[in-house]
Amino acid sequence: MTIRTLRDHGQHYRPRMACLKKVEAFVVEMQDPKSGVKASDQKLNITSIPHVITGQDILAWIVTKMKVTTEEAQAFGTMLVAYGYIYPLQNHRKLVLVADSTLYRFQTPYFWPVQKWPAEDIDYAIYLAKRNIRKKGMLEPYEQEHYNNLHKWMNYKWDFIVMQATEQYKASKERKKPDRVVLDCQERAYWIVHRPPRRTHSGMDYGLDRLIDPNAEEVLTYDMVRRTNIFLTQALMRSAVKSSVSLTAFVKYVTTHHTHDPLLTNPVPSNPWITDNDEFWQLNMRNVDIPTKLSVERWALSFWELISDQRGRADFKLFLKKEHSGENMAFYEAAEEMRWGAATAIPEKSQFIFNTFLKPGAPRWINIDGRTMGLTVKGLDCPHRYVLDAAQTHIFLLMKKDTFYRYLKSPVYKDMQKKALVPAPHNFTDAQLEANAKNRNPGISPIVLWQQQEAEKAAAAVAARPIDVKAMVATNKLDRK
Amino acid sequence: FSGSFGEVYQTFHLSIYMSSNNKFSISPEMATQEVQPNETLSNLKAESDTLKTKLEDERAKLHDVELHQVAEKVDGLGQFIMKTRRTLKGHGNKVLCMDWCKDKRRIVSSSQDGKVIVWDAFTTNKEHAVTMPCTWVMACAYAPSGCAVACGGLDNKCSVYPLSLDKNENLAAKKKSVAMHTNYLSACSFTNSDMQILTSSGDGTCALWDVESGQLLQSFHGHAADVLCLDLAPSETGNTFISGGCDKKANVWDMRSGQCIQSFETHESDINSVRYYPSGDAFASGSDDATCRLYDLRADREVAIYSKESIIFGASSVDFSLSGRLLFGGYNDYTINVWDVLKGTRVSILFGHENRVSALRVSPDGTAFCSGSWDHTLRVWA
Numbered sequence: 001m002t003i004r005t006l007r008d009h010g011q012h013y014r015p016r017m018a019c020l021k022k023v024e025a026f027v028v029e030m031q032d033p034k035s036g037v038k039a040s041d042q043k044l045n046i047t048s049i050p051h052v053i054t055g056q057d058i059l060a061w062i063v064t065k066m067k068v069t070t071e072e073a074q075a076f077g078t079m080l081v082a083y084g085y086i087y088p089l090q091n092h093r094k095l096v097l098v099a100d101s102t103l104y105r106f107q108t109p110y111f112w113p114v115q116k117w118p119a120e121d122i123d124y125a126i127y128l129a130k131r132n133i134r135k136k137g138m139l140e141p142y143e144q145e146h147y148n149n150l151h152k153w154m155n156y157k158w159d160f161i162v163m164q165a166t167e168q169y170k171a172s173k174e175r176k177k178p179d180r181v182v183l184d185c186q187e188r189a190y191w192i193v194h195r196p197p198r199r200t201h202s203g204m205d206y207g208l209d210r211l212i213d214p215n216a217e218e219v220l221t222y223d224m225v226r227r228t229n230i231f232l233t234q235a236l237m238r239s240a241v242k243s244s245v246s247l248t249a250f251v252k253y254v255t256t257h258h259t260h261d262p263l264l265t266n267p268v269p270s271n272p273w274i275t276d277n278d279e280f281w282q283l284n285m286r287n288v289d290i291p292t293k294l295s296v297e298r299w300a301l302s303f304w305e306l307i308s309d310q311r312g313r314a315d316f317k318l319f320l321k322k323e324h325s326g327e328n329m330a331f332y333e334a335a336e337e338m339r340w341g342a343a344t345a346i347p348e349k350s351q352f353i354f355n356t357f358l359k360p361g362a363p364r365w366i367n368i369d370g371r372t373m374g375l376t377v378k379g380l381d382c383p384h385r386y387v388l389d390a391a392q393t394h395i396f397l398l399m400k401k402d403t404f405y406r407y408l409k410s411p412v413y414k415d416m417q418k419k420a421l422v423p424a425p426h427n428f429t430d431a432q433l434e435a436n437a438k439n440r441n442p443g444i445s446p447i448v449l450w451q452q453q454e455a456e457k458a459a460a461a462v463a464a465r466p467i468d469v470k471a472m473v474a475t476n477k478l479d480r481k
Numbered sequence: 482f483s484g485s486f487g488e489v490y491q492t493f494h495l496s497i498y499m500s501s502n503n504k505f506s507i508s509p510e511m512a513t514q515e516v517q518p519n520e521t522l523s524n525l526k527a528e529s530d531t532l533k534t535k536l537e538d539e540r541a542k543l544h545d546v547e548l549h550q551v552a553e554k555v556d557g558l559g560q561f562i563m564k565t566r567r568t569l570k571g572h573g574n575k576v577l578c579m580d581w582c583k584d585k586r587r588i589v590s591s592s593q594d595g596k597v598i599v600w601d602a603f604t605t606n607k608e609h610a611v612t613m614p615c616t617w618v619m620a621c622a623y624a625p626s627g628c629a630v631a632c633g634g635l636d637n638k639c640s641v642y643p644l645s646l647d648k649n650e651n652l653a654a655k656k657k658s659v660a661m662h663t664n665y666l667s668a669c670s671f672t673n674s675d676m677q678i679l680t681s682s683g684d685g686t687c688a689l690w691d692v693e694s695g696q697l698l699q700s701f702h703g704h705a706a707d708v709l710c711l712d713l714a715p716s717e718t719g720n721t722f723i724s725g726g727c728d729k730k731a732n733v734w735d736m737r738s739g740q741c742i743q744s745f746e747t748h749e750s751d752i753n754s755v756r757y758y759p760s761g762d763a764f765a766s767g768s769d770d771a772t773c774r775l776y777d778l779r780a781d782r783e784v785a786i787y788s789k790e791s792i793i794f795g796a797s798s799v800d801f802s803l804s805g806r807l808l809f810g811g812y813n814d815y816t817i818n819v820w821d822v823l824k825g826t827r828v829s830i831l832f833g834h835e836n837r838v839s840a841l842r843v844s845p846d847g848t849a850f851c852s853g854s855w856d857h858t859l860r861v862w863a
Contacts, residue, residue: 018750019771019813022793068791071832072816079794079814201836201856207575208617208635210751211664211683212706212727224705225525231741232532236539238742241779243544246762247551249779250805253760254823255555257804262848263563263863264806272586272603273566273849273863280848281585304717340674342693386737396717440604446584446627447646 020083020113027085030061031106037061042103044089047181052089055102074099082203083113087189093200095193105182111190113204119194122161125150127191129165142197260298268294270426276436278443283423286310286453293420300408303400319412325403327364328395330464331357335392339385350383358391364464368394540782548775548784552823558806561819561829566849567861569600571607576853577634578668579840582623589630590840590853591618597632599623599644602851602861611642611652620669620680631659631678633666639680641692660690667709672719672736679722679736681708687724689736701734703741710754716761723764725752731766731776745776747783754798754841759805765822767796773810775822787820789827798840803847811838811852817862833860 030036042052055077062073077097080086081104088094089103097104128147131138139147151158172180196202259265272278283292291311298305299312306312313329320326334357338349357366358377368376372390379387407413428436574594581588586603595616599609615636622631624641633639639660642652660666664683671678672689677698681687687701687708706727714721721742725731731752733743750769757764758775763784767773772788773796787808794814801808807828808820817831817838836855843850849863 018769019793019795066791069830072791072830075814075816075832076791076793205855208619208665210707210709210727211685218705220522220526222522222525225522225529229525229529229532231744232529232536235743235781236532236536238781240540240543240781243777243780243782243784244546244551246777246779247546247548247784249762250548250758250760250777251551251555251823254804254806257759258806260847261802261804261806262846263802264558264804267848271848271863273861278586278603281846284846336673340672340677342676343691343696343698344693389737400717442601442604442606443584443586445608445646446582446587447644449584450626450628 023080023083023085024112026065027080027106029065030058042089044103044181047178049089049105049178049182049185052103052105053086055098055100055104058086058097058104059099070099079203082193082201084111084190084193084202084204085113087185087192089185092185092188092192093197095196095200095202105185107189108186111186113193119190119204121150122154122157124191124195125154125157125161126164126168127187129161130169133165133169140197146195256301260294266425268292268425269423270428275426275428275433276440277426277428278441279423279426281443283421284311286314286449290419290421291315291416293417293422296413296417296420299413303404306404306407315412315416316407319407319410320403322410322412323403323406327357327366328399328403330364331366332392332395332399335388335395338388339392341385343385346383346385350380350387353388354380366391366395540780543780544782548823549825552825555823557824558821558828563819563829563831563862565833565860566863567602567605569602569605569859569861570857571598571600572596572857572859574857575836575839575855576857576859577617577619577839578621578632579842579851579853579859580621580623580630581842581844581851582627583625583845584627585844585846585848587623587627588851588859589621589623589632590859591621591632591634592857593617597621597630597642599630600859602859608648609644609652613640617665620666622670622678624671624675625673626675629675631669631671633660633669633680635665637662637664637666637682639666639669639678639690641678657692657695659692659695660688661695662686662688664707667707668711670711670713672713679711679713681711681724683707685726687711687722687734699736699739701739701741703732703734703744704728704730707751709752712756712764714761715757715759723755723757725755725766725768727751729768731755731764733778743778743781745783747774748772750795753796756800759801759803765799765801765808767799767810769795771795771812773799773808773820775808785822785825787818787825787827792818794837797838798842798852800841800843800850802843802850809841809843809850811841811854813837815854815856817841817852831862834858 037053037057039051039053041048041050058077059070059073062076063070066073074097081088081097082095084107086104087107089105128139128143154161192200193202193204196205262271267280269279270277272280284295288311295309295311299309306316317326317329320329334353338346338353341349356362356364368391372394376388376391572590572592573596574592576590576592579588579590586601588600588602589597591597593616595613595618597611597613597618598607600607613632615634618632618634620633624630629641629643631639631641638658641657641659643655644652659678660680662680662682662684667681667683669678669680676692678690678692679687680690685704685706685708688697689699690696691698704724704726708724708726711722711724720736721733722736723731723733729746729748729750729752731745732741735742748766748768748770752766752768754767755764762779763775763777765773765775771792771794772786774783775785777784792812794812796810796812798811799808806822808822810818810820812818815834815837818827819829819831821828834852834854834856838852838854840853841850849861851859851861853859
């Protein structure tokens with residue numbers, strides 16, 4: 001049967017299959033007797049089956065019609081088979097399009113995925129029962145499993161199911177042999193798509209249903225509209241930036257980062273995933289002595305890039321130590337820790353931060369304006385994780401706008417630029433690549449690295465603590481004789 | 482122009498903090514004010530429409546150039562070849578989600594059969610495996626320290642499993658149940674530390690949790706339907722995140738106040754995936770309507786649509802390359818499309834998976850990306 005028109009079936013129970021409408025348009029065109037895929041009759045086990053198409057014809061038609069490459073057409077063709085619009089005649093369990101003389105047929109619209117009725121279990125039970133009646137032991141193992149399951153939990157309806165199956169079996173016996181074969185093929189194809197056997201990937205297997213029904217009318221309550229209005233009013237109060245300004249910023253970002261993107265510019269010495277050699281990662285580790293030139297260049301792009309790279313942050317801290325303004329970075333880190341840390345640790349941390357950075361005469365007193373200081377200290381009475389936000393922003397902007405630029409001009413950074421490594425690109429022969437693939441470096445577990453880092457931090461915290469003179473005298477460390 | 486959106490926002494936020502009369506923020510009182518007698522629903526709707534048109538006009542005035550016009554002076558990309566470098570086999574059912582570890586080589590992935598596996602993708606060894614008590618583990622995330630993983634799904638919860646160096650240790654014994662939603666968990670992500678988790682759920686809300694105590698720190702209401710995805714801002718202020726849902730909206734939230742600060746509704750179907758642009762000033766979304774779109778946060782509008790006539794099946798997962806020049810999209814027709822973000826054209830199409838691509842993430846240093854698929858495998862491409 002040829003289909004010439006496309007009807008909207010509403011898809012009321014197949015919510016997210018909007019793609020199927022577009023697919024159907026194609027399928028209808030494909031079946032056009034003049035401009036569609038050419039069909040022929042094929043002999044299959046004595047009977048002659050009409051309207052059979054070959055895989056390569058389908059592929060050629062898709063390539064011409066959609067103006068795509070063969071591979072893309074292959075992907076689309078596979079989708080057609082996976083959703084059950086076309087079914088294979090011979091290897092009926094593999095729902096892919098094979099681009100040779102493999103035979104396919106168009107599925108009848110009765111069995112198309114968009115129809116209003118879902119593939120219910122009861123229909124499946126009737127189908128399996130019918131096949132069982134026709135010839136016992138004809139069910140495949142996975143079908144037998146389904147059958148047993150359905151028999152168990154649909155037991156109360158089983159008489160009805162058997163009755164229906166017998167009726168359908170009798171009706172099919174009345175039909176002519178070719179029709180019967182075709183109908184059997186169609187029905188079998190339908191159930192392969194809707195109850196796929198193991199290792200068959202069917203398009204109807206679309207995962208969990210989402211809670212909301214897209215066909216349900218959206219009910220706008222009073223409250224919702226008021227909230228929308230408040231949101232819109234606020235949006236109008238906010239200022240936006242001109243497109244030319246923000247889009248130019250994207251282009252600038254992409255251009256400056258082009259050389260740092262390993263997928264666009266080959267990384268030196270080599271991309272570990274391609275050559276199976278992880279030297280690239282080893283050269284960029286947190287605690288490496290001399291960083292690579294590319295890393296050092298990246299630090300100069302922005303303050304955020306500098307402190308996001310752990311090696312860069314270490315270098316920056318070295319510079320701050322020389323400038324005797326390490327307290328800014330320390331405060332920033334402490335504030336970050338409080339913001340992202342556990343809720344129970346907040347009172348303790350806020351106390352520590354106050355004593356170390358904020359109280360008058362504190363050992364690492366940070367220099368922020370009086371107003372911010374006043375607000376922060378007042379807020380510390382009832383500390384919450386965002387209490388240091390104002391001070392943190394002030395310090396961050398200070399470092400970003402002033403200290404960062406001085407860092408870039410400093411001997412610390414210039415020295416690092418000179419010392420930075422430019423690793424030679426790897427040039428592995430095929431034999432070496434094979435050897436690499438066999439000897440992939442397992443690396444260090446991140447858990448171990450984390451423990452190392454924590455130990456270092458603890459040691460640094462102890463070292464940074466102000467020296468308690470009384471305690472030292474008590475332990476006789478200061479000999480005053 | 483100076484600084485990024487983050488900076489502008491930060492100064493704005495500062496002013497809220499500073500002013501004792503909180504006139505700018507929305508207070509609970511405003512939303513529950515006494516109803517004025519003449520404010521009927523139709524009046525409100527009319528007001529809503531006028532506000533919308535006014536906002537669109539304001540934004541349209543600032544739209545003086547298109548992205549591809551600005552991108553004209555940028556060099557084209559030329560031929561782009563990427564191949565599967567690793568295939569990770571081991572899951573017994575559909576792979577639903579994956580995440581990279583900060584060490585750039587380890588991956589955690591979760592699947593429909595309830596298994597969560599931690600791999601060293603470089604050597605393709607499995608390092609840890611956890612069996613969740615529920616099926617359909619739709620969300621998984623690696624902790625920034627590399628010492629724990631979080632996962633959840635149909636159990637409506639997000640649980641954190643601390644990883645151990647001892648291979649024989651039963652990880653399920655130390656499991657910590659953190660988040661609790663009233664419907665399935667669709668996505669989860671650690672914030673900048675192991676101590677906080679951000680989750681999104683089918684019940685239409687997102688929530689921020691304290692891991693240690695399991696306490697709810699902030700909840701985010703505003704989506705009218707299932708929230709399917711979220712992503713945290715990479716920028717220096719790190720105070721916002723985006724979420725996409727079945728109501729076709731992509732929202733930008735302020736983590737501190739719980740408010741939705743921006744909202745974009747241009748997709749025609751469910752938004753399956755949202756991802757921030759590396760600079761934090763834009764984000765991309767992939768949807769069931771077979772398009773990926775780029776939204777500019779500073780200009781407050783959609784600036785690009787990545788689609789083709791021949792791409793009919795929905796995009797399930799998107800991610801940017803390190804420079805933001807490339808956008809990778811995993812689609813339901815088993816393919817991965819690579820888009821040139823600036824020019825709006827498709828650079829390449831990758832084949833290899835035998836069922837739909839459900840998860841796609843670029844590695845932290847941008848050297849490769851990993852795609853998880855319903856064909857039970859994960860592939861690393863470079």
